[in-house]
Amino acid sequence: MRILITGAAGMVGRKLAARLHKDGSLAGRKITALDLHDIVPTDTLSMEDAHVAIHVGDLSEAGAAARLVEQKPDAIFHLAGIVSGEAEANFDLGYRVNLDGTRALFDAIRLADYRPRVIFTSSIAVFGAPFPDVISDDFHQTPLTSYGTQKLMGEALLADYTRRGFFDGIGIRLPTICVRPGKPNKAASGFFSGIIREPLNGVEAILPVPRSVVHTHASPRSAVGFLIHAAGIDGDAVGPRRNLTMPGVAVSVGEQIEALERIAGADVAGLIREETDETIWSIVKGWPTRFEATRARALGFTAEENFDDIVRVHIEDELGRTI
Amino acid sequence: MRILITGAAGMVGRKLAARLHKDGSLAGRKITALDLHDIVPTDTLSMEDAHVAIHVGDLSEAGAAARLVEQKPDAIFHLAGIVSGEAEANFDLGYRVNLDGTRALFDAIRLADYRPRVIFTSSIAVFGAPFPDVISDDFHQTPLTSYGTQKLMGEALLADYTRRGFFDGIGIRLPTICVRPGKPNKAASGFFSGIIREPLNGVEAILPVPRSVVHTHASPRSAVGFLIHAAGIDGDAVGPRRNLTMPGVAVSVGEQIEALERIAGADVAGLIREETDETIWSIVKGWPTRFEATRARALGFTAEENFDDIVRVHIEDELGRTI
Numbered sequence: 235m236r237i238l239i240t241g242a243a244g245m246v247g248r249k250l251a252a253r254l255h256k257d258g259s260l261a262g263r264k265i266t267a268l269d270l271h272d273i274v275p276t277d278t279l280s281m282e283d284a285h286v287a288i289h290v291g292d293l294s295e296a297g298a299a300a301r302l303v304e305q306k307p308d309a310i311f312h313l314a315g316i317v318s319g320e321a322e323a324n325f326d327l328g329y330r331v332n333l334d335g336t337r338a339l340f341d342a343i344r345l346a347d348y349r350p351r352v353i354f355t356s357s358i359a360v361f362g363a364p365f366p367d368v369i370s371d372d373f374h375q376t377p378l379t380s381y382g383t384q385k386l387m388g389e390a391l392l393a394d395y396t397r398r399g400f401f402d403g404i405g406i407r408l409p410t411i412c413v414r415p416g417k418p419n420k421a422a423s424g425f426f427s428g429i430i431r432e433p434l435n436g437v438e439a440i441l442p443v444p445r446s447v448v449h450t451h452a453s454p455r456s457a458v459g460f461l462i463h464a465a466g467i468d469g470d471a472v473g474p475r476r477n478l479t480m481p482g483v484a485v486s487v488g489e490q491i492e493a494l495e496r497i498a499g500a501d502v503a504g505l506i507r508e509e510t511d512e513t514i515w516s517i518v519k520g521w522p523t524r525f526e527a528t529r530a531r532a533l534g535f536t537a538e539e540n541f542d543d544i545v546r547v548h549i550e551d552e553l554g555r556t557i
Numbered sequence: 558m559r560i561l562i563t564g565a566a567g568m569v570g571r572k573l574a575a576r577l578h579k580d581g582s583l584a585g586r587k588i589t590a591l592d593l594h595d596i597v598p599t600d601t602l603s604m605e606d607a608h609v610a611i612h613v614g615d616l617s618e619a620g621a622a623a624r625l626v627e628q629k630p631d632a633i634f635h636l637a638g639i640v641s642g643e644a645e646a647n648f649d650l651g652y653r654v655n656l657d658g659t660r661a662l663f664d665a666i667r668l669a670d671y672r673p674r675v676i677f678t679s680s681i682a683v684f685g686a687p688f689p690d691v692i693s694d695d696f697h698q699t700p701l702t703s704y705g706t707q708k709l710m711g712e713a714l715l716a717d718y719t720r721r722g723f724f725d726g727i728g729i730r731l732p733t734i735c736v737r738p739g740k741p742n743k744a745a746s747g748f749f750s751g752i753i754r755e756p757l758n759g760v761e762a763i764l765p766v767p768r769s770v771v772h773t774h775a776s777p778r779s780a781v782g783f784l785i786h787a788a789g790i791d792g793d794a795v796g797p798r799r800n801l802t803m804p805g806v807a808v809s810v811g812e813q814i815e816a817l818e819r820i821a822g823a824d825v826a827g828l829i830r831e832e833t834d835e836t837i838w839s840i841v842k843g844w845p846t847r848f849e850a851t852r853a854r855a856l857g858f859t860a861e862e863n864f865d866d867i868v869r870v871h872i873e874d875e876l877g878r879t880i
Contacts, residue, residue, distance in 0.1 A: 325721070362797065374695045376716065376798045383717040387710045393699065394706040398648070474685065475699045 235263040236305060240293060240339065241313030242270035243277075245414065246355065249458045250311060251276070255286070260309060261351075261466030271302055272314065293335035299342035309465050310352045310401075312339055318359060319421055321381035332384035340391050344400040352392065352403040353464045356477060358450070360386045360407065363520040370526045371479060378520060389477040396469075396476050404464040405477030409525070409537075412451035413548035422517040426451065429487070430494055430545055433505035434553065442511035445488035448523040452482040452537040453547040460535055467533055481527040481537045483544060493541040497549070558586040559628060563616060563662065564636030565593035566600075568737065569678065572781045573634060574599070578609070583632060584674075584789030594625055595637065616658035622665035632788050633675045633724075635662055641682060642744055644704035655707035663714055667723040675715065675726040676787045679800060681773070683709045683730065686843040693849045694802060701843060712800040719792075719799050727787040728800030732848070732860075735774035736871035745840040749774065752810070753817055753868055756828035757876065765834035768811035771846040775805040775860040776870040783858055790856055798852075804860045806867060807847040816864040820872070 237254060241247045251270055259265055270276050271289040291298045293314060303310070314335060321328030336354070343350065359382035360375040377383045392403040414427040418439075425442055426449060432439035452460075460480050472478075485493075495503035527535075538544045549555050560577060564570045574593055582588055593599050594612040614621045616637060626633070637658060644651030659677070666673065682705030683698040700706045715726040737750040741762075748765055749772060755762035775783075783803050795801075808816075818826035850858075861867045872878050 372697045374697050377713070378720065378797060380717050380721070383713045386713050390700070390706045390709050390713075394703050397701065398703070474701060 235260060235265055235308040236267040236269070237265055237309045237311070238269040238271065238302060238307035239311045239313060240271045240302075241315060241355075243272035243274050244313060245416070246411070246454065246457050246461075247272065247311075247313045248276060249454055250313070250461055253458050253462065257462075260462065263308075267305070267307075269302065269305075269307060292331070293338050294330050299335075299338040300345070302339070303342045303346045306346060306348050306350070308350055310339075310343065310350055311461055311465075312336065312352060312354045315355070315384075316381070317421075318357075318379055318381040321384060322379055325380060328380050328384060332381065333387050336384075336388040337391060340395050340400070344395060349399065350401050351465055351469075352401045353461050354388060354392050354403060354405045355461070356385045356389050356405045356407045357382065358407050358409055358479065358522055358525070360389065361522050363522075365522050368524045368526055369479070369522050371529050393474065393476045397474055402469045403476050404467070404469075404472065406460050406464055407477060407479045408457055408460070409450040409452050409480055409482035411454055411457050412544060413453070413552070415454065415548075415552045422514050423521075425514070426487075426490070429490065429506050430548060431552075433494065433502045434498060434549065436502075436505070438505045438507055440511075441487065441491075441506050441508045442514040443487060443518050444510065444515070445491065445508075446486055447515075447518055448484060448486045449518075449521065450482035450484045450523065450525055451541070451544055452480060453544045453551075455547050455551055456482075456537040459537075463535055471533065475529075478530045478533065478535070479525050479527050480530050480535055482525065483538050483541050484524040485541045490541050493545050497542060497545050558583060558588055558631040559590040559592070560588055560632045560634070561592040561594065561625060561630035562634045562636060563594045563625075564638060564678075566595035566597050567636060568739070569734070569777065569780050569784075570595065570634075570636045571599060572777055573636070573784055576781050576785065580785075583785065586631075590628070590630075592625065592628075592630060615654070616661050617653050622658075622661040623668070625662070626665045626669045629669060629671050629673070631673050633662075633666065633673055634784055634788075635659065635675060635677045638678070638707075639704070640744075641680075641702055641704040644707060645702055648703060651703050651707060655704065656710050659707075659711040660714060663718050663723070667718060672722065673724050674788055674792075675724045676784050677711060677715050677726060677728045678784070679708045679712050679728045679730045680705065681730050681732055681802065681845055681848070683712065684845050686845075688845050691847045691849055692802070692845050694852050716797065716799045720797055725792045726799050727790070727792075727795065729783050729787055730800060730802045731780055731783070732773040732775050732803055732805035734777055734780050735867060736776070736875070738777070738871075738875045745837050746844075748837070749810075749813070752813065752829050753871060756817060756825045757821060757872065759825075759828070761828045761830055763834075764810065764814075764829050764831045765837040766810060766841050767833065767838070768814065768831075769809055770838075770841055771807060771809045772841075772844065773805035773807045773846070773848055774864070774867055775803060776867045776874075778870050778874055779805075779860040783860075786858055794856065801853045801856065801858070802848050802850050803853050803858055804850040805848065806861050806864050808864045813864050816868050820865060820868050
């Protein structure tokens with residue numbers, strides 16, 4: 235089978251490509267070609283591997299999406315997008331990439347007139363405060379960011395294009411991905427990963443919110459697992475509601491720190507310095523805490539069971555060690 | 558104040574224009590200009606009236622929306638759209654008019670750089686079965702038609718553009734409008750109005766579903782009332798969730814018929830012939846029944862209290878009689 239990944243140079247895209255390359259198959263079928271698309275060339279996989287092709291471009295540009303689906307990939311992972319902070323800072327860019335780019339891809343598939351599985355990464359940013367204690371699968375979508383709005387619009391298109399038979403889409407609402415590898419960034423959510431990643435590297439991390447803050451996390455490995463699982467599930471079993479809130483681990487920041495201490499010791503956990511940042515805290519207060527994710531669990535999507543596992547996954551996958 | 562209505566030649570648009578013309582004011586301010594836009598010229602109001610201007614065009618065409626907002630109307634009623642059946646039958650037309658047209662208008666307002674009140678007519682078609690017995694304000698939006706999808710996307714844009722300060726938008730999710738004046742049409746929902754309208758004209762009407770079917774209705778007069786009320790409410794009191802499910806009268810078809818009989822007599826009600834149409838019934842089964850509309854009621858939106866009133870409004874407004 236031929237597979238296309240958009241946003242293949244991003245954190246999840248790179249991990250997904252590497253996993254597919256390693257597995258050699260998807261949903262029980264041998265992978266014969268892997269098209270990796272992004273706005274910058276991805277260096278994840280060697281070009282010497284004949285069945286991997288690197289594509290560079292902007293999906294919202296005329297003809298770009300049509301060229302990508304010309305060879306009718308059987309599964310399309312649409313991960314490309316401008317991140318939340320950038321979509322908020324640059325209104326035009328966010329709508330062009332996240333909405334117009336997604337619509338251009340979906341329309342190119344529609345006009346190619348075949349019916350591939352399309353996996354779209356959406357986000358819990360489609361939800362906006364105030365929230366109940368636990369957010370059920372039938373809670374309304376009222377995003378409070380342009381990014382969340384664009385994801386919601388992509389979800390709506392995905393469901394309608396699926397209903398009309400243009401493709402067989404699954405929207406995956408990712409929780410916060412934790413522990414994100416790499417350097418600290420300025421995202422308001424950065425500390426959720428930072429307080430684990432930095433201490434494990436022997437570096438101090440700032441905790442800008444109280445330990446009582448609760449949030450839902452899944453590891454990068456689980457995120458890739460969601461996408462792989464979505465490629466193989468029975469579309470009929472999903473029904474017309476194509477956008478699924480993924481499971482995750484709902485924990486307080488205090489419980490995150492306890493998990494780190496259990497696994498890496500008090501000295502490591504001691505590298506977290508509590509220094510409340512009112513700006514960050516006020517942003518975080520508007521974020522969802524717990525999700526039921528009943529439908530996704532029933533459809534076989536799984537995440538870690540507890541935060542200890544999330545820390546272990548990070549140590550194994552990013553630090554190359556075993557606990 | 559200057560007012561713009563798009564879709565001014567439609568049923569609700571015409572009634573809204575006539576009401577504004579009669580009132581002479583909106584939200585306590587004198588109306589100095591009324592711009593009526595549609596794809597066809599509306600003949601509602603005389604052009605001899607100097608402050609009424611008729612505009613004809615397609616909002617999704619380049620420059621059309623910018624020209625409409627050039628004179629910076631203080632209140633914009635965006636009613637223009639392709640109806641449900643047509644949006645389903647003509648995919649491209651539906652997305653072009655309902656999505657691209659709406660976005661073009663919203664972007665023209667954004668680029669005109671002022672902050673008018675924008676009232677957008679959405680629909681309960683943003684919801685899709687299965688439903689709970691009563692649909693609460695926080696029930697998720699999973700449309701089952703392209704029309705509903707396009708309305709949901711318009712709602713999402715409206716909320717985001719409002720949040721970003723480009724305009725001050727209110728989305729009005731209209732229930733089924735009953736009794737629709739005019740000739741019978743082929744819409745699956747047509748019978749809800751037909752079983753009242755036709756008998757009152759001495760004509761037989763077919764009832765294609767069982768009397769137990771429950772649905773929510775509001776009169777055309779109430780629909781106009783929602784829009785007028787939306788123009789005057791305090792945006793801060795609405796908060797970031799800008800799209801409101803309107804109140805209505807939830808009744809069974811049997812209760813509709815009882816109301817007709819109470820008001821117009823058994824002979825009139827006797828003109829309804831029950832002839833179940835499995836196709837129509839299967840469509841109607843997927844439609845929402847009752848809504849809480851708690852937020853809209855709290856914000857002062859009102860509809861009829863019972864179906865008798867809906868029948869009376871039709872007799873007064875369309876047949877020129879009083880009960």
